Amino acid sequence: MSKMSADTEGIAAYGATAGVMAGEMAGVAAGAAAAAPALLGPIMGLIGGDFVAAYSAAHAGHVASIAQLSAVLSSMGGAAAGAATVLTETDLTNAAALRGAELDG
Secondary structure: OOOOOOHHHHHHHHHHHHHHHHHHHHHHHHHHHHHOEEEHHHHHHHOOOOHHHHHHHHHHHHHHHHHHHHHHHHHHHHHHHHHHHHHHHHHHHHHHHHHHHHHHO
16 A cells, blocks of 8 residues: 655645735736737837737737636646645545544454
């Protein structure tokens, strides 16, 4: 039989931290989206139209990547919290079964 050890409090803390980071990244994505490249149009004038178009595409990709990172962090946080719960419940269930066997024997 192989041995397993897990710090469920640490796993749960990681899950909570990832959840906080997901929220922060969502805020960053909203801030980045608000800094729209269209604001550069009047400054760049007619000559900068191609630049603004290219920058707009890059900016959209950047905002999408930040939003995706937020979603990944949220998913990781949920998975870590779920794993910590399952590990704790499994440990408690197995310990109760062992205690019951000791009392019976």
